[in-house]
Amino acid sequence: MRLTVFLMSTVSLFSITTPALSASTVSQTTLHRTKHPLSASNRQAAQSVSVKPSAHRSYSQQKSRDAGKDNAEDIHVSGGHTYRRVARDSTTPVTVISSAELRRSGQINLADAIARVDPSITTQAQGWDSAALTSSIRMRGLNPNEVLVLVDGKRRHTTGNIVTDAGPLQGSTPVDLNMIPASAIDHIEVLRDGAGARYGADAVAGVINIITKKAAHGLNVVTDTGADAYNGDGWRYRIGADGGLKWGNDGFLHLSGEVYHKDFFISKSRSTRDHRWTQGDAWNPYSDHSVSTPEETRENLSIEWGKGITDEIETYGLITYAHRHAETNQHYRLPSTAPAVYPAGFAPIETIEENDFQANLGVKGHNLLGFDWDLSTLYGEDDEDLGVKNTINSNMLANQGWSPTRVRTSSYRLSQWTSNFDAHRAFTIANTIPVTVSLGAEHRLEMYHIQAGEPASYLNGGTAAWAGLTEQSAGSWERHVWSGYLDGDFHPLRHWDLDFAGRFEHYTDAGNAETGKISTRYDFTKRIAVRATISNGFRAPSLPESYFSSLNVSPTGATGLLGATDAAAAQIGATKLKAERSTNVEGGFILEPVDDFHVSVDVYQINIRNRINGSNYTSGQTAYDAISQTGITLPSGLDLSNVQANYLANIGSTRTQGLDIQADYRWRLHRYGTLDLSLMLNLNRTRMQHINSNAFGQSLASAQTIAYLTTASPRSKIVLNAYWTKDNWDVNIRETRYGQTSSMLSYSDLAPANLRYSTTQFAPFVNTPIWITDLEVGYRVNPHWHLAVGANNIFNMRPRKVNPVNNYLGAAIYDAHGANIGFEGAYYYGRINATF
Numbered sequence: 070m071r072l073t074v075f076l077m078s079t080v081s082l083f084s085i086t087t088p089a090l091s092a093s094t095v096s097q098t099t100l101h102r103t104k105h106p107l108s109a110s111n112r113q114a115a116q117s118v119s120v121k122p123s124a125h126r127s128y129s130q131q132k133s134r135d136a137g138k139d140n141a142e143d144i145h146v147s148g149g150h151t152y153r154r155v156a157r158d159s160t161t162p163v164t165v166i167s168s169a170e171l172r173r174s175g176q177i178n179l180a181d182a183i184a185r186v187d188p189s190i191t192t193q194a195q196g197w198d199s200a201a202l203t204s205s206i207r208m209r210g211l212n213p214n215e216v217l218v219l220v221d222g223k224r225r226h227t228t229g230n231i232v233t234d235a236g237p238l239q240g241s242t243p244v245d246l247n248m249i250p251a252s253a254i255d256h257i258e259v260l261r262d263g264a265g266a267r268y269g270a271d272a273v274a275g276v277i278n279i280i281t282k283k284a285a286h287g288l289n290v291v292t293d294t295g296a297d298a299y300n301g302d303g304w305r306y307r308i309g310a311d312g313g314l315k316w317g318n319d320g321f322l323h324l325s326g327e328v329y330h331k332d333f334f335i336s337k338s339r340s341t342r343d344h345r346w347t348q349g350d351a352w353n354p355y356s357d358h359s360v361s362t363p364e365e366t367r368e369n370l371s372i373e374w375g376k377g378i379t380d381e382i383e384t385y386g387l388i389t390y391a392h393r394h395a396e397t398n399q400h401y402r403l404p405s406t407a408p409a410v411y412p413a414g415f416a417p418i419e420t421i422e423e424n425d426f427q428a429n430l431g432v433k434g435h436n437l438l439g440f441d442w443d444l445s446t447l448y449g450e451d452d453e454d455l456g457v458k459n460t461i462n463s464n465m466l467a468n469q470g471w472s473p474t475r476v477r478t479s480s481y482r483l484s485q486w487t488s489n490f491d492a493h494r495a496f497t498i499a500n501t502i503p504v505t506v507s508l509g510a511e512h513r514l515e516m517y518h519i520q521a522g523e524p525a526s527y528l529n530g531g532t533a534a535w536a537g538l539t540e541q542s543a544g545s546w547e548r549h550v551w552s553g554y555l556d557g558d559f560h561p562l563r564h565w566d567l568d569f570a571g572r573f574e575h576y577t578d579a580g581n582a583e584t585g586k587i588s589t590r591y592d593f594t595k596r597i598a599v600r601a602t603i604s605n606g607f608r609a610p611s612l613p614e615s616y617f618s619s620l621n622v623s624p625t626g627a628t629g630l631l632g633a634t635d636a637a638a639a640q641i642g643a644t645k646l647k648a649e650r651s652t653n654v655e656g657g658f659i660l661e662p663v664d665d666f667h668v669s670v671d672v673y674q675i676n677i678r679n680r681i682n683g684s685n686y687t688s689g690q691t692a693y694d695a696i697s698q699t700g701i702t703l704p705s706g707l708d709l710s711n712v713q714a715n716y717l718a719n720i721g722s723t724r725t726q727g728l729d730i731q732a733d734y735r736w737r738l739h740r741y742g743t744l745d746l747s748l749m750l751n752l753n754r755t756r757m758q759h760i761n762s763n764a765f766g767q768s769l770a771s772a773q774t775i776a777y778l779t780t781a782s783p784r785s786k787i788v789l790n791a792y793w794t795k796d797n798w799d800v801n802i803r804e805t806r807y808g809q810t811s812s813m814l815s816y817s818d819l820a821p822a823n824l825r826y827s828t829t830q831f832a833p834f835v836n837t838p839i840w841i842t843d844l845e846v847g848y849r850v851n852p853h854w855h856l857a858v859g860a861n862n863i864f865n866m867r868p869r870k871v872n873p874v875n876n877y878l879g880a881a882i883y884d885a886h887g888a889n890i891g892f893e894g895a896y897y898y899g900r901i902n903a904t905f
Contacts, residue, residue, distance in 0.1 A: 160566050160588040160600050162657060162671045162729060164189075164259040164749075171251065173792070173801045173845055175861045175898055177293065177307045177329060179246040179254070180204040183277075185805070185843070185861075188751035188786035189261050189729060191888035193238060199455055199535075200232040201363050201397045202421045205243040207888055208261065208274040209675065209727060210753050210782035212682070213243030215608060215649075217264070217272035220249065220279045221387065223429050224269065226449025229483035229517070230421065231613040233621065233630045236886045237777045239683040240614045240717045242483065245451075246277075248391040248425045250369035252291060252309035253325035255282045261729060262602055262655055262673075266570035266586035267556060269511075270607035273651045273677065281373055281387065285321035288312040288905045295898025299865055303334030303362065303893055319383070320376035327369040333398065334362040334893050344818055344879040345403060352414050357401040357880040359416070362893065365395040382434035393423040396458075399534040400624050400878055406533070407461045410474065417460040417534035423453045440492040450484035457526070457535050464529035464704060473525050478537035480520035483613065487513045507556040516547045517612035530704030536620040541700040542632070546612050548578045564592040574607065578615075579648050582607035600671075601656035610646040614681055614717050620701050624878065625818065626711025626826065627703055629696040630683070637698040638716040641687045642763030647719050651677045657729075665735040674726045676758070679719035682778060684763065685771045686713040686828040711826045720769040721760040723778055727753040742795025749788040755779045773813040773831045782888045783808040785838075797849040801859075805843070810836045810887035814875040824874075832875050836887050841866050855902040865894040 164187050174185040184192045184206060191207050193200075205213040218225040228245045232238040260276040268276060290310045297303035311325035335358045346354035368391065375385040396418050404414040431445030458475040466472040491509035498504055521527070522537020531537060552574040559567045568588040575581050586604035593599075610633075618632035631638035633646050657671030687695065692714040696703060703712065733747040757779055760770045785808030792801045813831035816824040824830050845859030868889055870882045883892050 158566075158590075160568055160590040161260060161262045161264075161602055162600075162655070162669060163261065164731070166257045166259065168251075168254050168256060171254065171257075172291070172900070172902070173857075175295075175843060175845060175859045175896070177251075177305055177331075178204060179249060179251050180206050182251075183246070183257065183259070185803075186788065186790075187259055188749045188788050189275075189753075190259070191782055191786070193886075193888055199230055199397075199419055199421065200234055200238065202365075202395045202419070203228050203230045203232075203243070203245050204247045205232070205238060205241060206246065206277075207237070207782060208259075208277075209673075209725060209751070210755055210888075211274040211675070211677075211725065212680075213238060213241045214611060214614075214681075215271070215273035215651075215677075216243070217268055217276045218244035218246070218279070219268065219276060220389075220427075220429070221281055222278060223387075223445060223447055223489070224485070224487050224513075225279075226427055226451060226485040227483060227611070228425075229451045229453050229481035229613070230423075230455070231481075231617050233617075233619045234628075235683050235686070235715070235773075235777070237682075237781045237888070239630075239777075240611075240681060242611055242613045245425070246279075247367065248369065248393070248451075249279060249389060250309065250311075250325045250327040250371050250391075251307075252289065252311040252327050253281050253323075253371040253373070253389075255280050261671075262604070262653065264586070264604070265584040265606040266554060266572045266604060269552070270572065270574050270582050270584045271609070273606040273608055273649070273653075273675070281371070282311060282313070282323055282325070283321060283373065283375065284313040284323060285315045286313050288903075290903040291900065293898055293900035295896055297334050297893045298860070298895045298897045303332055303896070305329070305331035316374065316376050321374060323373045325369075325371045325373075327367075329365070329367045329369075331362070331365045333358070333364045333396075335360075335398070341880050341882055343401065344876075352404050354879075356414065356416065357878060358398045359400045359880045360882060360892070361398045362891070363395045363397040365393065367391060367393040367395075378432070379434075381436055382432060384430075384432045386431065387429040388426070390426040391424075393421065393425070395421050395423075399457075400880060402461075402533055402624055406624075407463055407466055407472075410461055410466065410472070415459055415461070415533075417457050417532070419535055420456045420458055421453055422456075423451065425451045437492065439496075440494040442490070442492040444490050446486070446488040448484070448486045450482065453481045455479050455481075455535075456522075457532050460532045460534055462525055462529060462532045464702075465525060468529060472532075473523075476523045476526040476532050476537060478522040478526045478532070478535050479619075480522075481613075482516075482518040482520075484516045485513060486516075487511065503560045505558040507558075508554065510553045511551075513550040513552075514547065515550065515612055516545070517616065518545045519543045519617065527701060530702050531620065531622060533624075534622060536622050536627075536701060536704075538619060539700040542618045544616065546616055548576060548612065550577075550609075551575045566590045576609045576648075579609035582609075582648070596661040598659045599657070600659070602653070603655075604653045606649075606651040606653065608649040608651070610648065610681060610717075615646055618699060620696060620699075620703075622704060623711070625708050626713070627696070627707055628712075629692065629699070629701075629714040631695060631699065631714055631716045633717045635699065635716075637695045637714075639764070640695045640698060641691060641714060641716070642765045642767060642769075643684070643716045643718060644764050646681060646717065647679045649677055649679050649681060649719075651675060665737070666733075668732045669730070671729045672727070673729070674724065676722070676724050678722045678759075679761070680721060680723055680778065681717055682720050682770075682774065684715045684718040684720060684769045685767070685774060686715045688713045688826065688828050708826070713826070713828065718763065718769050719761055720774060720778075722758040723755050724758050725753065725755045727751060738795075742793055742798075745790075745792040747788075747790045749790075750785070752785050753782060754784060755782070771813075771829065771831070773815070776811065776813040776831075777886060780811040781886045783810055785809075799847040799849075801843075801845045801847075803843040804840060806838060806840050807889050808838050810884070810889050812884050812886050814871060814884065816874055817877040817881070819876070820874040832872065834869075834871055834875065834884055836868050836884060836889050839866050839868070839890055841890060853904055855904075857900045857902075859898055859900075861896045861898075862890070862893075863895055866890060867892050867894055 176182040294306040309327035427449035429447040433443040526537025554572040556570040590600040847857035
């Protein structure tokens with residue numbers, strides 16, 4: 070039914086016969102150093118982060134109908150006070166990514182596309198279990214929970230699917246960017262700076278602000294497809310469309326939709342031979358396909374509108390909806406596990422059925438006691454049913470002679486209802502000092518609900534791969550967050566910008582937080598400027614971090630994540646979670662040595678106290694007893710040394726230091742076309758400054774946990790891009806260097822007995838730096854049609870394989886925790902864009 074509704078909506082888009090309009094709605098202007106707010110006619114329809122990007126991040130209206138030629142001299146972004154500014158005049162560093170750049174990334178998923186073009190953003194190379202079913206990004210190596218995502222300046226709700234497995238992402242419930250239709254996006258503003266005082270104290274690593282299309286004309290259609298070339302699987306396709314309509318003389322309606330599908334990509338390397346196979350066994354030693362990417366089908370829709378009520382007041386809204394079904398492979402179970410049902414053995418498959426929606430409604434106007442104002446409310450919710458198919462409850466089968474082979478293991482619902490009032494006004498002090506004052510208030514209600522799985526999923530030891538959540542783990546929780554802020558932007562001198570912001574927040578479960586920010590910028594000349602920012606942040610534990618618990622069951626063991634507030638977790642040392650507190654310092658300079666050549670250099674330091682991640686594991690009988698206290702009966706036949714439990718805790722304090730460099734040059738070759746060259750570099754280093762202790766005085770972090778937080782993200786990432794256009798042709802070539810990542814790997818089934826499954830002894834492993842090459846060639850057939858073919862990772866580069874003693878059952882041939890390149894290798898694709 071959902072697919073039918075989506076297809077009907079797409080057909081209705083194709084019936085639009087309005088005049089053509091470019092994909093970009095960004096207004097155009099020449100580059101100059103604007104220091105005063107623009108007129109009301111140039112104010113953006115929605116709030117957006119105060120940013121100043123590198124120079125190559127937009128495209129002219131005419132060329133956007135071609136392959137999306139960028140022209141950063143013309144791009145505008147919104148200031149923190151809703152006024153549009155010339156991009157480079159912001160006091161804080163930012164990258165602005167146009168929709169054309171996202172297309173040229175060759176990636177169908179939005180999260181992967183952003184990571185392809187921005188060096189400060191990385192994605193997990195490989196996900197396990199349910200974590201593989203939700204996309205997440207890291208900024209500057211920090212946890213996804215420390216990145217705030219906005220859509221048109223409004224807070225986006227997060228996923229309900231928590232990452233349960235140990236690693237850098239454990240406990241995170243990020244915003245799933247892939248639930249927003251890519252066809253609805255005009256551009257993305259990536260503010261690489263703590264912005265808690267303006268948008269919420271949890272904006273520790275930075276802000277990603279997605280600006281949607283608001284055109285009242287035109288129809289844009291995209292379809293692309295491709296596969297991972299060397300295996301011939303991982304096939305994927307996407308069909309998307311968006312179009313605009315006028316709504317009277319002072320309004321618009323813009324509709325966007327997308328259908329996406331991706332097959333499993335399965336690593337078919339002979340290195341994945343199962344350790345349990347011996348000569349003469351009838352089952353296939355290459356049956357374990359747990360090293361794979363998920364199969365996924367997704368349908369996304371968005372409806373956006375704006376309509377004037379009076380000359381001074383207008384209403385606006387945005388509704389997004391997405392449905393997703395996804396599956397991920399688990400470890401193979403031997404034929405001896407359930408011979409009556411699976412005589413050849415079986416591999417369970419974890420599944421997710423997800424519905425995600427958000428509705429933003431608002432009204433805004435001018436001249437309320439001299440202030441421009443914006444009143445909005447939004448409700449977002451993510452509902453998920455997780456399950457396992459192709460599975461068995463072996464104890465139920467033995468005791469009752471029957472067991473289901475497909476079960477629902479748990480259901481989650483995470484929702485946020487946020488209401489905002491914002492106002493701003495520009496004036497001068499003594500007719501000399503221009504000032505813009507912004508103020509606002511916010512209320513947020515967060516609600517979290519866990520529903521137990523079907524009884525067969527957790528009784529008698531539960532189903533293979535994932536034991537369902539019991540009634541003891543189920544429940545409903547909520548909290549209120551009240552906040553207010555005040556922001557003043559001053560220009561004491563013509564070339565000096567000084568910004569002060571302060572915010573107060575009250576959490577009904579985490580207490581009060583006061584955050585502030587001071588930013589400044591000075592332009593020595595039109596070609597040389599310096600800027601600096603200092604701010605602090607406060608991230609209260611999320612509701613899932615506080616209350617979630619689960620049990621994963623492998624062929625030979627079990628791993629439990631115990632709720633931080635549960636008595637079972639207290640039995641192994643857990644205490645109540647505290648809020649993370651951070652301090653950000655950043656400074657840099659901006660140069661324009663010659664026309665069309667722009668350089669920005671920024672250094673930063675982020676100190677975070679009481680970072681939340683998984684505690685050190687407890688194993689053996691102690692872990693068995695703690696897990697049993699949650700009401701779960703563990704399956705029989707497990708290796709007790711491979712039964713482990715941990716919980717989310719404030720494990721310690723970290724310091725992240727780094728360097729961002731962005732440079733671009735537009736080389737006008739006249740009759741040979743135009744060549745846009747860019748370099749983007751992020752150097753990033755995190756160090757553990759302090760390790761906390763649990764209730765028993767024991768260290769909360771092992772060497773493995775420290776590695777998760779400090780070295781699992783690349784030490785450096787470089788993106789070199791060249792984009793050439795001439796007549797109807799365009800070529801984009803990108804070289805990306807992922808720096809070194811390192812981990813402390815667990816010893817697995819082939820390790821000596823004294824090391825096997827140890828929670829204190831680990832093996833160091835290094836993924837060495839890797840260069841990958843992407844190439845796309847496009848041709849404009851006529852003013853409406855553009856064709857492109859391309860390849861990402863042309864030379865089929867892959868991560869290093871781990872040692873056999875760290876390769877669980879022979880299938881886990883890669884380090885699953887390094888935010889490096891994926892293991893899929895080369896990907897070849899084709900794309901058709903149509904604009905009417």
